[in-house]
Amino acid sequence: MTLPHRVDRSEGKPLVAVVGGGASATLLAAHLLRRAGAVPRLLLIDRDGLHGRGQAYSTQDSNHLLNARAANMSGVQDDPGHLLDWTCSQGIEASGEDFLPRPLYGRYLRNLLDASARARPGHLTELTGTVLALEAEPLTGGWKLHLADGTSHLADAVVLAVGNQAPSRLLWQPPAHRYIADPWRRGALDVIDDDAPVLIVGTGLTMVDLAISLTGQDPDRVVHAVSRHGLLPRPHHPPPRPPEAGIVLPAEPMSLRELLRWSRLAVRGNGGEWHGFVDAVRPHVPALWGRLSEADRRRFLDLVARHWEVHRHRIPPASAARIDALRAAGRLRVLRGRIDEVRTDAEHRLAVRIASDGEAAEVNVGWLVNGTGPAAGPATDTFLSGLVSAGIARPGPLGLGLDADAGGAVRDAAGRPHPNVFTLGPPLRGVRYETTAIPEIRAQAAVLADRLALLGRSAHRASSRENQAIPT
Numbered sequence: 524m525t526l527p528h529r530v531d532r533s534e535g536k537p538l539v540a541v542v543g544g545g546a547s548a549t550l551l552a553a554h555l556l557r558r559a560g561a562v563p564r565l566l567l568i569d570r571d572g573l574h575g576r577g578q579a580y581s582t583q584d585s586n587h588l589l590n591a592r593a594a595n596m597s598g599v600q601d602d603p604g605h606l607l608d609w610t611c612s613q614g615i616e617a618s619g620e621d622f623l624p625r626p627l628y629g630r631y632l633r634n635l636l637d638a639s640a641r642a643r644p645g646h647l648t649e650l651t652g653t654v655l656a657l658e659a660e661p662l663t664g665g666w667k668l669h670l671a672d673g674t675s676h677l678a679d680a681v682v683l684a685v686g687n688q689a690p691s692r693l694l695w696q697p698p699a700h701r702y703i704a705d706p707w708r709r710g711a712l713d714v715i716d717d718d719a720p721v722l723i724v725g726t727g728l729t730m731v732d733l734a735i736s737l738t739g740q741d742p743d744r745v746v747h748a749v750s751r752h753g754l755l756p757r758p759h760h761p762p763p764r765p766p767e768a769g770i771v772l773p774a775e776p777m778s779l780r781e782l783l784r785w786s787r788l789a790v791r792g793n794g795g796e797w798h799g800f801v802d803a804v805r806p807h808v809p810a811l812w813g814r815l816s817e818a819d820r821r822r823f824l825d826l827v828a829r830h831w832e833v834h835r836h837r838i839p840p841a842s843a844a845r846i847d848a849l850r851a852a853g854r855l856r857v858l859r860g861r862i863d864e865v866r867t868d869a870e871h872r873l874a875v876r877i878a879s880d881g882e883a884a885e886v887n888v889g890w891l892v893n894g895t896g897p898a899a900g901p902a903t904d905t906f907l908s909g910l911v912s913a914g915i916a917r918p919g920p921l922g923l924g925l926d927a928d929a930g931g932a933v934r935d936a937a938g939r940p941h942p943n944v945f946t947l948g949p950p951l952r953g954v955r956y957e958t959t960a961i962p963e964i965r966a967q968a969a970v971l972a973d974r975l976a977l978l979g980r981s982a983h984r985a986s987s988r989e990n991q992a993i994p995t
């Protein structure tokens with residue numbers, strides 16, 4: 524069978540295909556297209572057509588708030604006031620201390636993408652489609668991207684801005700019609716068509732969003748949430764006090780034990796104020812993570828990560844108050860334990876047995892939602908696992924995300940960084956550990972934009988041929 528493929532031609536400028544159109548792609552476009560000098564063109568391919576907003580910021584629920592203050596959420600690396608200038612231009616009163624609604628932030632990102640396109644007419648194309656595979660183009664040194672609709676596109680370079688993976692499969696198999704495997708899929712919660720209680724597996728940020736939405740949509744809804752540790756994200760306090768002396772990293776090498784001792788001492792030196800320490804140490808996490816041995820990184824994931832997460836990923840005071848009120852009213856019940864059985868009862872509802880400390884309790888619910896958060900590695904994603912099978916990429920350290928060099932160049936099966944395949948944001952989890960929030964993505968986008976601009980001047984000209992459909 525011959526399939527059409529499109530060769531994009533536009534003034535002979537190199538083309539960078541970006542797989543994904545969410546926040547990572549948007550911040551990359553903003554840093555690349557707003558800079559001076561020659562830049563390549565960008566083709567943003569997003570499965571869900573969520574260009575600009577992506578998964579996190581396409582929510583329509585205005586009770587979903589950013590979990591960081593507006594002052595930290597600018598989309599532009601060298602312009603910290605960019606978000607607040609935009610809110611002001613929209614007639615929205617906001618201060619740097621505010622936790623803005625996520626739908627509003629989605630509008631901001633969409634606007635940033637539009638403004639970036641206007642800055643470089645003809646340099647940005649948005650396409651809705653699913654990329655299934657990459658194929659090397661030996662003649663040009665570029666890549667051919669194969670899409671699910673049967674088309675393919677040639678590009679000089681590829682950026683994998685694919686975001687978080689869907690949650691991992693749970694160990695047991697609940698009946699499919701009462702189970703929501705990925706609550707972030709568009710319209711995933713729409714199948715909940717009665718007011719039966721819902722059990723969410725996971726007690727982190729995903730659970731907070733789901734509990735707020737589910738109880739907001741139905742005033743009688745009761746939500747249960749279970750995790751092995753039963754820990755909830757901590758609330759933000761008034762802007763924390765950073766350590767006066769700043770963060771002075773200990774000399775390498777460092778073991779996990781030394782890192783924890785150093786952290787305890789630093790918090791003590793900060794008068795016991797941990798919020799400020801956590802925020803101040805966050806930019807150094809990639810360096811600290813890189814210094815730990817593999818065994819210590821694994822130990823960190825097993826023993827420390829969940830404590831780091833609840834202190835690092837704090838929720839706004841308004842969300843915390845809502846969660847507290849739901850718990851006080853008995854509408855949100857947080858359980859500690861492990862699910863060890865799911866049965867369907869006579870009314871086709873679910874009887875879920877939860878074991879904890881040698882005891883077992885049963886909860887009866889209508890719906891079960893996998894709120895465990897993104898899967899760690901590429902295995903759950905057909906496209907990424909295909910890249911790994913083809914030797915184009917390999918999993919990142921400890922199987923987290925994808926392996927890449929310090930500048931985001933994806934490493935092939937042999938560990939060699941590609942000159943023209945990059946990634947940023949969540950897929951760098953194994954390499955950098957702290958990589959999913961806007962401040963980290965924005966910094967990576969700025970660095971990658973510099974790199975792509977260089978590529979733009981010297982790259983192969985795969986995209987300089989006719990823009991036409993031709994048989995393969």
Ligand SMILES: Cc1cc2nc3c(=O)[nH]c(=O)nc-3n(C[C@H](O)[C@H](O)[C@H](O)COP(=O)(O)OP(=O)(O)OC[C@H]3O[C@@H](n4cnc5c(N)ncnc54)[C@H](O)[C@@H]3O)c2cc1C
Nearest residue numbers: 543545546547570577578579589590654685686948960961
């Ligand atoms: C619910 C939630 C709330 C958050 N809140 C905050 C916050 O308040 N502050 C903060 O700093 N950070 C927050 N984050 C973290 C961070 O901002 C996001 O993870 C960030 O938006 C990641 O953007 P992304 O573009 O990498 O991924 P995404 O937004 O997921 O975009 C990736 C896109 O790629 C598409 N895609 C994937 N594979 C393919 C393929 N093969 N072909 C075509 N398209 C594909 C997907 O459909 C998706 O639209 C939040 C994250 C989540 C999930």
